[in-house]
Amino acid sequence: MPEDRLVGDSMKNKNVVVIGTHWGDEGKGKIVDLLTESVAAVVRFQGGHNAGHTLVVEGNKTVLHLIPSGILHPTVQCLIGNGVVLSIPDLFKEIKELEEAGVEVRNRLMLSLDCPLIMPYHIALDVSVEKERGNRKIGTTGRGIGPAYEDKVGRRGLRLRDLLDEQQLLFKLEGILKQHNFMLEQYYGAEPVTLEACLAASLAYLDELKPMMGDVLSQLAMLRRNGQAVLFEGAQGALLDIDHGTYPFVTSSNTTAGAISSGCGVGPLHLDYILGITKAYTTRVGEGPFPTELHDSVGIHLAEKGHEFGATTGRPRRCGWLDVCALQRVVEMNSLTGLCITKLDVLDGLDSVAICVDYQEHSDGQITPVYETLAGWQEASVGVKQYQDLPQNAQVYLDRIEALCGIPVDVISTGPDRAETILKRPIL
Numbered sequence: 001m002p003e004d005r006l007v008g009d010s011m012k013n014k015n016v017v018v019i020g021t022h023w024g025d026e027g028k029g030k031i032v033d034l035l036t037e038s039v040a041a042v043v044r045f046q047g048g049h050n051a052g053h054t055l056v057v058e059g060n061k062t063v064l065h066l067i068p069s070g071i072l073h074p075t076v077q078c079l080i081g082n083g084v085v086l087s088i089p090d091l092f093k094e095i096k097e098l099e100e101a102g103v104e105v106r107n108r109l110m111l112s113l114d115c116p117l118i119m120p121y122h123i124a125l126d127v128s129v130e131k132e133r134g135n136r137k138i139g140t141t142g143r144g145i146g147p148a149y150e151d152k153v154g155r156r157g158l159r160l161r162d163l164l165d166e167q168q169l170l171f172k173l174e175g176i177l178k179q180h181n182f183m184l185e186q187y188y189g190a191e192p193v194t195l196e197a198c199l200a201a202s203l204a205y206l207d208e209l210k211p212m213m214g215d216v217l218s219q220l221a222m223l224r225r226n227g228q229a230v231l232f233e234g235a236q237g238a239l240l241d242i243d244h245g246t247y248p249f250v251t252s253s254n255t256t257a258g259a260i261s262s263g264c265g266v267g268p269l270h271l272d273y274i275l276g277i278t279k280a281y282t283t284r285v286g287e288g289p290f291p292t293e294l295h296d297s298v299g300i301h302l303a304e305k306g307h308e309f310g311a312t313t314g315r316p317r318r319c320g321w322l323d324v325c326a327l328q329r330v331v332e333m334n335s336l337t338g339l340c341i342t343k344l345d346v347l348d349g350l351d352s353v354a355i356c357v358d359y360q361e362h363s364d365g366q367i368t369p370v371y372e373t374l375a376g377w378q379e380a381s382v383g384v385k386q387y388q389d390l391p392q393n394a395q396v397y398l399d400r401i402e403a404l405c406g407i408p409v410d411v412i413s414t415g416p417d418r419a420e421t422i423l424k425r426p427i428l
């Protein structure tokens with residue numbers, strides 16, 4: 001391991017990033033929650049409430065979609081950067097659920113004034129576009145994410161700050177509604193969206209929103225000047241990145257570490273440690289290529305033992321062997337410092353385990369994975385807290401991933417609870 005990549009220098013790793021390395025659902029929520037113990041703030045910088053971050057603390061399960069996973073730690077600030085598309089009704093649904101569970105949210109949550117808003121017409125368009133695509137559909141979460149980013153890039157979208165000027169808001173909304181309702185009615189044959197529905201999903205919340213609106217860039221700059229640690233929480237995974245992912249079967253944001261600068265205003269030189277969260281096997285929700293997908297009894301084992309159902313939509317996840325061939329590209333595109341391997345215990349009890357190390361391309365354009373097969377392990381790894389206590393063959397599996405990727409496996413998750421974690425090297 002190169003010396004300049006060593007972690008554990010608490011003066012150095014102030015800005016730590018967590019990124020999913022495949023198609024999301026790698027178990028980022030738990031790791032963010034764990035690392036949050038040592039930071040002053042947690043930041044979301046892309047995506048929206050399409051994400052589903054499941055946290056289990058002392059047996060209690062919380063699923064977060066929009067609010068950073070740091071919210072369960074009472075002293076930590078939670079920031080939503082300008083790169084996040086914001087559905088205001090869904091934000092308040094989540095705030096209220098947390099408040100009902102006794103979590104104080106509003107004093108610790110800051111929303112960038114520049115967040116693009118997800119409006120009811122975005123949801124209507126997302127659903128209509130998917131319907132129109134038929135069997136070419138992307139398999140979106142139906143949350144309006146893609147159409148909201150389209151409006152942002154088309155320079156006609158509404159931002160949170162637009163709610164502060166009611167007259168301007170009405171003027172802008174009328175224009176946007178004219179365009180989107182034309183498409184909804186005339187092209188997709190769907191119901192139009194009313195101005196009232198749009199106001200109910202935005203302006204109606206203004207008084208509650210105002211105290212949470214802020215300048216996230218300045219807040220992060222201040223934390224940095226004060227030498228305080230910050231955690232950047234990626235949503236989805238690198239292979240769902242709009243540029244680097246399996247286009248067009250991707251989400252509509254950049255999900256890779258490069259998105260941090262544009263998505264919350266922290267320059268690239270200020271990132272100290274970038275942790276890639278990798279499930280010990282690979283899963284995917286929705287459509288699109290998945291070279292290592294399994295349709296046999298091992299695939300069923302992974303789905304059942306790993307409880308592989310989407311946290312946002314409840315859809316069953318497709319399961320397969322770990323794709324290290326894709327992971328090597330992800331290490332590169334994110335300049336990952338280290339890996340965290342999650343759900344290792346799901347592989348317990350298999351006779352053998354396989355790692356995809358290459359792809360074979362066929363003349364018809366199909367690609368098939370080339371596997372390296374390793375011996376499995378029968379002993380339980382669930383809940384193990386020390387690396388040396390892991391089954392011997394599980395250690396061989398992890399060491400092989402490390403060697404193939406050229407970066408260290410610094411964290412291993414052996415169960416859903418915070419306590420079920422092996423920290424090989426401290427990160428913060």
Ligand code: IMP
Pocket residue numbers: 023024025050051052138139140141142143144145146235236240249250251252285286287
């Ligand atoms: P969208 O983000 O709703 O537009 O969906 C685009 C693709 O990204 C679909 O294949 C979704 O299943 C996938 N996707 C979006 N968010 C997540 C996530 O948090 N985990 C896993 N897949 C996701």
